[in-house]
Amino acid sequence: MTPRSPRPKDRGIPEATVARLPVYLRALQGMAERGTLTVSSEDLAAIAGVNSAKLRKDLSHLGSYGTRGVGYDVDYLVYQISRELGLTQDWTVAIAGVGNLGRALANYGGFGTRGFRIAALFDADGRVVGDEVAGLVVRHIDTLEDVVGSEDVSIGVIATPAVSAQGVCDRFVKAGVTSVLNFAPVVLSVPPAVDVRKVDLSIELQILAFHEQRKADGQAPPEAGWIDATEKT
Amino acid sequence: MTPRSPRPKDRGIPEATVARLPVYLRALQGMAERGTLTVSSEDLAAIAGVNSAKLRKDLSHLGSYGTRGVGYDVDYLVYQISRELGLTQDWTVAIAGVGNLGRALANYGGFGTRGFRIAALFDADGRVVGDEVAGLVVRHIDTLEDVVGSEDVSIGVIATPAVSAQGVCDRFVKAGVTSVLNFAPVVLSVPPAVDVRKVDLSIELQILAFHEQRKADGQAPPEAGWIDATEKT
DNA sequence: ACGCCCTTGTGAAAGTACGCACAAAGTAGG
DNA sequence: CCTACTTTGTGCGTACTTTCACAAGGGCGT
Ligand SMILES: NC(=O)c1ccc[n+]([C@@H]2O[C@H](COP(=O)([O-])OP(=O)(O)OC[C@H]3O[C@@H](n4cnc5c(N)ncnc54)[C@H](O)[C@@H]3O)[C@@H](O)[C@H]2O)c1
Ligand SMILES: NC(=O)c1ccc[n+]([C@@H]2O[C@H](COP(=O)([O-])OP(=O)(O)OC[C@H]3O[C@@H](n4cnc5c(N)ncnc54)[C@H](O)[C@@H]3O)[C@@H](O)[C@H]2O)c1
Numbered sequence: 001m002t003p004r005s006p007r008p009k010d011r012g013i014p015e016a017t018v019a020r021l022p023v024y025l026r027a028l029q030g031m032a033e034r035g036t037l038t039v040s041s042e043d044l045a046a047i048a049g050v051n052s053a054k055l056r057k058d059l060s061h062l063g064s065y066g067t068r069g070v071g072y073d074v075d076y077l078v079y080q081i082s083r084e085l086g087l088t089q090d091w092t093v094a095i096a097g098v099g100n101l102g103r104a105l106a107n108y109g110g111f112g113t114r115g116f117r118i119a120a121l122f123d124a125d126g127r128v129v130g131d132e133v134a135g136l137v138v139r140h141i142d143t144l145e146d147v148v149g150s151e152d153v154s155i156g157v158i159a160t161p162a163v164s165a166q167g168v169c170d171r172f173v174k175a176g177v178t179s180v181l182n183f184a185p186v187v188l189s190v191p192p193a194v195d196v197r198k199v200d201l202s203i204e205l206q207i208l209a210f211h212e213q214r215k216a217d218g219q220a221p222p223e224a225g226w227i228d229a230t231e232k233t
Numbered sequence: 234m235t236p237r238s239p240r241p242k243d244r245g246i247p248e249a250t251v252a253r254l255p256v257y258l259r260a261l262q263g264m265a266e267r268g269t270l271t272v273s274s275e276d277l278a279a280i281a282g283v284n285s286a287k288l289r290k291d292l293s294h295l296g297s298y299g300t301r302g303v304g305y306d307v308d309y310l311v312y313q314i315s316r317e318l319g320l321t322q323d324w325t326v327a328i329a330g331v332g333n334l335g336r337a338l339a340n341y342g343g344f345g346t347r348g349f350r351i352a353a354l355f356d357a358d359g360r361v362v363g364d365e366v367a368g369l370v371v372r373h374i375d376t377l378e379d380v381v382g383s384e385d386v387s388i389g390v391i392a393t394p395a396v397s398a399q400g401v402c403d404r405f406v407k408a409g410v411t412s413v414l415n416f417a418p419v420v421l422s423v424p425p426a427v428d429v430r431k432v433d434l435s436i437e438l439q440i441l442a443f444h445e446q447r448k449a450d451g452q453a454p455p456e457a458g459w460i461d462a463t464e465k466t
Numbered sequence: 467a468c469g470c471c472c473t474t475g476t477g478a479a480a481g482t483a484c485g486c487a488c489a490a491a492g493t494a495g496g
Numbered sequence: 497c498c499t500a501c502t503t504t505g506t507g508c509g510t511a512c513t514t515t516c517a518c519a520a521g522g523g524c525g526t
Contacts, residue, residue, distance in 0.1 A: 022439040
């Protein structure tokens with residue numbers, strides 16, 4: 001069985017654009033806090049580390065929200081991007097695996113402030129179950145289905161060891177979760193209706209190692225200006 | 234993402250391929266441990282969650298290491314991919330910011346086993362400096378330059394708050410680090426010779442939220458004639 | 467030695483993404 | 497109202513990516 005790509009055709013905003021919208025949003029929110037009223041594509045692009053034409057094209061997928069000769073209204077753009085990303089509503093998140101990483105995630109304040117409410121923590125280890133972490137009592141993984149149902153969890157985070165990840169994922173899916181963020185170094189199989197995104201630190205390091213080796217193979221690195229780093233995931 | 238290399242000696246492996254090689258490698262290492270001797274592109278692709286033609290094309294960039302009618306020799310392929318990724322040598326890593334996330338990273342065993350040696354931990358907080366974390370004593374960030382130089386660190390990991398990230402990055406770069414893995418939610422500016430990769434959990438969640446919303450919209454009548462206020466005539 | 471059958475490696479097509487360059491659209495000032 | 501100036505929105509060429517489809521290569525049974 002070949003796991004089908006979650007969204008072969010999104011008859012809407014290109015995936016590459018979706019991945020950049022959060023970056024723009026963050027930049028804009030910073031500007032809004034500092035009281036900036038409008039911003040040009042040139043300036044915003046510089047902050048976000050992208051080409052200004054790309055930024056304009058990205059925003060054009062949301063609609064014509066700019067004013068020629070002036071730029072974009074910061075607050076209005078914040079609202080439009082938020083709406084497009086689905087951040088005008090709150091999302092409920094559950095984390096499975098309360099080890100090193102799960103604890104770091106639970107304790108991280110940056111989620112709640114962005115509309116992602118952590119509703120439950122699960123672990124299989126009896127020594128962890130019952131602990132209070134970040135204001136939540138760790139529940140046993142066997143209660144996952146009940147809690148996910150009653151709390152209406154829509155995003156499941158997997159921070160268990162790799163061997164447990166597929167099993168936990170299956171339980172999330174069976175319980176009705178349709179988006180999964182996976183930190184375990186395994187490829188998860190899910191039904192087509194479920195989105196999975198993975199964060200794999202080892203892979204990131206290996207990609208860096210590849211380029212590092214390439215630099216070492218060559219000779220003197222090119223000297224030039226200072227650029228903004230932008231990457232994709 | 235190397236913008237403009239005036240020296241296209243194009244022994245180049247596509248970036249998209251590089252990002253998948255670690256996935257293949259992990260699958261192959263698992264097979265090797267279970268004693269599998271050879272594997273077909275079809276089977277390996279299924280495990281890695283990709284199209285088999287894509288896998289073959291990816292591997293073809295490394296050379297012709299398969300045998301028609303048979304498949305690929307697992308051990309040999311492990312070696313070739315490792316070599317291509319630069320994993321036949323060890324890389325030295327330093328982590329700046331020993332908070333929730335920095336500790337989780339330091340305590341994670343999955344790096345050392347893959348050729349990434351964590352050589353130093355840095356923090357700016359006097360209450361953290363001097364602590365022992367994962368067998369290393371946390372050093373003060375002001376010693377970064379010395380340590381990076383003497384330990385020959387090539388990869389810097391940034392796990393500080395966002396406001397400190399650019400500053401820490403600059404120090405890494407000035408000290409000679411040419412690869413940075415950034416967990417802070419900011420776009421870093423670096424010279425062209427430095428590679429930056431970012432891991433941004435908020436962005437991942439926001440992308441999931443986007444698709445989640447889209448799924449929900451599909452159920453309900455989409456926008457029923459609702460037009461944005463700024464729609465032009 | 468021979469031919470069958472399996473799997474690789476790769477042209478070519480289709481689909482995405484990027485960024486330049488510029489007309490269109492809006493502002494500001496007279 | 498008109499002119500000068502600024503910045504958006506996008507058409508278009510280029511480059512990269514994915515996928516299909518199949519000829520060529522190689523092992524294996526007879
Ligand atoms: N810590 C890191 O920095 C880091 C980095 C990269 C990848 N990862 C990956 O993230 C995952 C978690 O890493 P970690 O360092 O937190 O590991 P950990 O061992 O510290 O924590 C894992 C937790 O999952 C729990 N668990 C095990 N089986 C479970 C199950 N079936 N259901 C629910 N909980 C279960 C364990 O009891 C433990 O508390 C691993 O897959 C690891 O490879 C971690
Ligand atoms: N914890 C998570 O799960 C999580 C998730 C997503 C993103 N992040 C990001 O990762 C980063 C770290 O998160 P955290 O939860 O570990 O934060 P934290 O506050 O727990 O830890 C940050 C650490 O960095 C240290 N620090 C501050 N300034 C420094 C400097 N100039 N030099 C060296 N060290 C410095 C602090 O003393 C602290 O120990 C943040 O940017 C955060 O936004 C974390």
